[in-house]
Amino acid sequence: MIEVSGVTKTFRTDCLEIQAVDDVHFAVQPGKFILIFGRSGSGKSTLLGMLAGLLRPTKGEIRINGVDISNLSDDKISELRAKEIGFVFQFSGLLPTVTVLENILVPTLFCKKSPGSRLRALELLKKVGVSDRADAYPCTLSSGEMKRVAIARALINGPSLLIADEPTGDLDVDTEYEIMELFRQLNREGTTIVMVTHNPDLIPYGTQTYCMERGKMVEKPGSSSFIKCEPGLDNHPKPKDLP
Amino acid sequence: MSKPPDFRFFNLIARNLANRPYRNIATVFAFAIIAATFFSSHYLMSGAQQSLDSGISRMGADILVVPEEYSGAGQTVILSGTPSSFFFSDSGFEKISRIHGVAKASPQIYIATLFASCCAAPVQMIAIDPERDFTISTWLKENPGIILEKDDIIIGSAIIQDVGKDLMFYGHNFHVIGILEQTGMGVDNAVFTRFEDAYVMADESGEKAVKKLTIPQGKVSAVLVKVDPGTSPAVVANEIMTQVPGTKVIMSNGLLNAVSGQLGATTRILYFASLAVTIVSIPLLGLISIMVAHERKKEISILRAFGATKSFVVRLMFAESFSLAIIGGFIGIGASAGILMIYQDFIRITLKIPFIMPSPTAILVQGGSALLLSILIGGIASIYPVFLITRSSPYEAIRGG
Amino acid sequence: MNSDKMIKGIGALLILLGVVVALTSWIIFPVCEMHGLYAETKTGTKLLMPCGYTARAETGIGALIVVAGGLLIARGTRETRQAIGVFSVATGVLVILFPTVLIGMCKLAEHPCRQLTLPALEILGTIIVIIGGYLIWKKGVNE
Numbered sequence: 001m002i003e004v005s006g007v008t009k010t011f012r013t014d015c016l017e018i019q020a021v022d023d024v025h026f027a028v029q030p031g032k033f034i035l036i037f038g039r040s041g042s043g044k045s046t047l048l049g050m051l052a053g054l055l056r057p058t059k060g061e062i063r064i065n066g067v068d069i070s071n072l073s074d075d076k077i078s079e080l081r082a083k084e085i086g087f088v089f090q091f092s093g094l095l096p097t098v099t100v101l102e103n104i105l106v107p108t109l110f111c112k113k114s115p116g117s118r119l120r121a122l123e124l125l126k127k128v129g130v131s132d133r134a135d136a137y138p139c140t141l142s143s144g145e146m147k148r149v150a151i152a153r154a155l156i157n158g159p160s161l162l163i164a165d166e167p168t169g170d171l172d173v174d175t176e177y178e179i180m181e182l183f184r185q186l187n188r189e190g191t192t193i194v195m196v197t198h199n200p201d202l203i204p205y206g207t208q209t210y211c212m213e214r215g216k217m218v219e220k221p222g223s224s225s226f227i228k229c230e231p232g233l234d235n236h237p238k239p240k241d242l243p
Numbered sequence: 244m245s246k247p248p249d250f251r252f253f254n255l256i257a258r259n260l261a262n263r264p265y266r267n268i269a270t271v272f273a274f275a276i277i278a279a280t281f282f283s284s285h286y287l288m289s290g291a292q293q294s295l296d297s298g299i300s301r302m303g304a305d306i307l308v309v310p311e312e313y314s315g316a317g318q319t320v321i322l323s324g325t326p327s328s329f330f331f332s333d334s335g336f337e338k339i340s341r342i343h344g345v346a347k348a349s350p351q352i353y354i355a356t357l358f359a360s361c362c363a364a365p366v367q368m369i370a371i372d373p374e375r376d377f378t379i380s381t382w383l384k385e386n387p388g389i390i391l392e393k394d395d396i397i398i399g400s401a402i403i404q405d406v407g408k409d410l411m412f413y414g415h416n417f418h419v420i421g422i423l424e425q426t427g428m429g430v431d432n433a434v435f436t437r438f439e440d441a442y443v444m445a446d447e448s449g450e451k452a453v454k455k456l457t458i459p460q461g462k463v464s465a466v467l468v469k470v471d472p473g474t475s476p477a478v479v480a481n482e483i484m485t486q487v488p489g490t491k492v493i494m495s496n497g498l499l500n501a502v503s504g505q506l507g508a509t510t511r512i513l514y515f516a517s518l519a520v521t522i523v524s525i526p527l528l529g530l531i532s533i534m535v536a537h538e539r540k541k542e543i544s545i546l547r548a549f550g551a552t553k554s555f556v557v558r559l560m561f562a563e564s565f566s567l568a569i570i571g572g573f574i575g576i577g578a579s580a581g582i583l584m585i586y587q588d589f590i591r592i593t594l595k596i597p598f599i600m601p602s603p604t605a606i607l608v609q610g611g612s613a614l615l616l617s618i619l620i621g622g623i624a625s626i627y628p629v630f631l632i633t634r635s636s637p638y639e640a641i642r643g644g
Numbered sequence: 645m646n647s648d649k650m651i652k653g654i655g656a657l658l659i660l661l662g663v664v665v666a667l668t669s670w671i672i673f674p675v676c677e678m679h680g681l682y683a684e685t686k687t688g689t690k691l692l693m694p695c696g697y698t699a700r701a702e703t704g705i706g707a708l709i710v711v712a713g714g715l716l717i718a719r720g721t722r723e724t725r726q727a728i729g730v731f732s733v734a735t736g737v738l739v740i741l742f743p744t745v746l747i748g749m750c751k752l753a754e755h756p757c758r759q760l761t762l763p764a765l766e767i768l769g770t771i772i773v774i775i776g777g778y779l780i781w782k783k784g785v786n787e
Contacts, residue, residue, distance in 0.1 A: 049638045052548065054547070054548060054636075054637055054638040055636075055638050074552065074553060075552045075553075075554075078547070078550050078551060078552040078553075079550065079552075080550075081548065081549065081550040082549065082550025082551075083550070087548045087549065089545070089548075093541075093545045093548075095542055095545065096262070097258045097259050097261075097262035097263060098255070098258045098262075102250050102254070102255075102258065105249070105250035106250070106255070106546070106549065107549040107550060108249065108250060109250065109251070109252060109255065109551070109555075110546075110549060110550035110551050110552075110555065111550060117249050117250070118249055118250070137262075153549075157550075366752070401752070401753040401754075402751070402752070403751035403752070403753075404751065431753075432752075432753070432754070453684070581767075582763075582767070585763035585766055585767065586759070586760075586763045588753040588754075588758060588759045589759040589760055589763070592753075592754060592759060
């Protein structure tokens with residue numbers, strides 16, 4: 001459902017030009033749980049930003065469900081994001097002035113869904129395990145609870161794709177485990193997930209792993225030396241092993 | 244169980260406004276001050292103008308003839324109702340009546356009372372000849388069935404007494420038979436009675452009153468003159484001063500000028516205050532909006548990440564700004580209207596301007612204008628912050644963490 | 645803002661308002677007798693005018709409002725809060741009624757009591773009624 005072809009992103013300042021993503025090719029099939037692994041500064045979050053339509057590639061093409069988003073107008077991309085893409089940020093990103101339930105409902109403002117969104121939101125809250133905090137404000141939640149609410153929010157419009165940018169970056173080990181189990185469960189139920197992480201311990205959760213280093217996918221799919229990390233194997237690339 | 248309501252655009256605005264109380268209270272206060280200043284200045288000017296219009300028409304006369312040495316007192320009797328007693332040595336009433344261009348002439352006697360029976364402050368008593376009077380007669384025609392008879396008085400609106408009750412002046416009891424409409428001018432502080440009753444009161448005052456009152460027989464304090472249609476009041480006024488030495492004339496447009504001069508000074512101050520507040524508040528509110536926009540960059544970026552278009556963000560920010568402007572506007576207009584209405588008398592007496600409460604329509608128009616100004620300022624102050632926010636990259640703000 | 649702090653703040657505000665109500669007629673916007681204005685009989689005896697009696701009544705009511713504010717600070721439970729709310733509404737109404745209906749002020753518009761004292765008491769009474777209404781309405785969280 002996602003095809004990334006020759007995508008490059010260059011950031012230009014007055015005196016500097018940085019190629020954050022350099023000629024990346026890959027594809028994501030429906031129902032997969034893709035992990036993009038790499039160190040800080042490898043370009044993985046920039047790639048994610050382009051997948052979500054928040055950044056335009058300098059070169060190349062990104063197709064989501066057959067639609068080339070690289071050249072869509074801002075309004076069209078926004079419409080696509082509202083309908084098709086759910087986003088989980090590194091920080092929880094909950095709006096502090098609205099309740100937990102209302103936070104989950106905020107994306108429905110941008111997508112004309114059928115009535116009953118509030119019931120669906122309550123179901124999602126139950127699914128992520130925080131149904132008793134519906135009327136609470138985010139400042140009273142733990143970081144794990146906030147992350148669960150953020151996941152529920154990302155799912156309210158029934159997106160075909162869930163994008164997560166280092167969602168466990170600010171969590172302790174136990175909570176990280178709980179959140180990753182939640183992602184695994186959602187993927188088993190059919191949600192396509194693309195997640196970015198710098199934590200190699202999370203690689204076994206994905207059905208497929210890509211590695212990024214200095215803006216490049218280390219190996220292109222199809223290449224003989226392409227590194228794929230299968231769950232259960234212990235030969236997954238550790239940062240020091242990457243060329 | 245009924246279906247719970249969905250979350251809408253205005254729910255988001257209401258939450259954003261309600262859950263940032265300290266910041267929003269400051270903004271609302273600023274808008275309240277703007278609206279209050281603008282509304283107050285227009286309210287006062289409108290009330291003064293309305294008072295002038297009704298007061299001058301209540302006077303009914305084109306020219307007021309008074310003794311030369313009492314022309315100032317004559318003016319204040321009409322404008323502010325400061326009680327005064329004075330008499331012509333010889334009013335030349337008959338001479339005035341016969342001057343070419345004079346349609347009607349009506350004599351009046353001005354008596355400053357010692358106090359009304361309830362309170363220790365004098366009121367202005369004006370004794371009239373009902374046969375010749377054209378000041379109260381107009382009001383009497385509008386209220387048929389009321390006839391000024393023995394010991395009857397008609398009181399101005401500022402005298403607090405009910406129809407059918409009594410008031411005592413110089414020990415003499417008078418019956419209130421009517422109350423004039425408010426004009427905001429001197430007649431509000433006056434009581435009207437007949438010449439005969441004034442003389443009886445004066446005669447009895449030696450025994451009944453604290454201080455004896457003397458009204459010289461055959462002498463009057465002033466003569467009100469109405470000119471023939473098409474005749475210039477100025478020409479007639481000149482003729483009066485020529486033929487009856489020792490008199491001074493007060494013209495209705497002269498009164499208007501005197502009050503306008505006073506009013507003009509007050510008006511200029513109010514307009515300047517209004518303008519100053521507006522000029523200062525736009526950049527101030529703009530600065531607050533920029534700070535808030537900067538603070539909310541991440542929040543707006545999150546909304547954009549979930550599919551909010553730029554136009555949604557623009558609508559959200561303007562709607563919040565307009566909401567604060569409307570809330571502040573209503574508070575400012577309501578508070579200033581309440582205070583101005585309650586302190587109406589104090590304003591009139593302190594500023595020495597004629598004043599009555601403007602008509603409901605005028606108040607609505609003034610309130611509406613003040614509210615629109617608030618909203619306009621809210622919009623202007625938000626333009627740059629909205630521009631900044633929509634130009635910034637949502638991805639950068641999100642990555643900023 | 646913490647609910648408990650807000651209730652204490654309202655209590656302090658009531659104390660302040662009570663003091664202002666008590667002092668308005670004597671110091672802030674003095675009534676006629678403070679300006680040397682009295683009603684005089686024929687024999688020259690000076691009599692208090694209605695505003696003087698109103699001023700004394702307002703002093704008493706102001707003191708009661710101060711006490712109510714102090715009670716609210718000392719013990720801001722739900723029941724106390726609601727009782728003080730009802731009491732504030734009642735006393736606020738009295739602050740307005742004393743100078744307008746129950747006792748009255750001087751009748752002439754030029755008198756200082758009518759120009760300044762009466763409007764000030766009307767405004768203060770309205771504020772106290774609003775505060776009382778808010779106390780009755782607000783759901784307390786501290787039991």
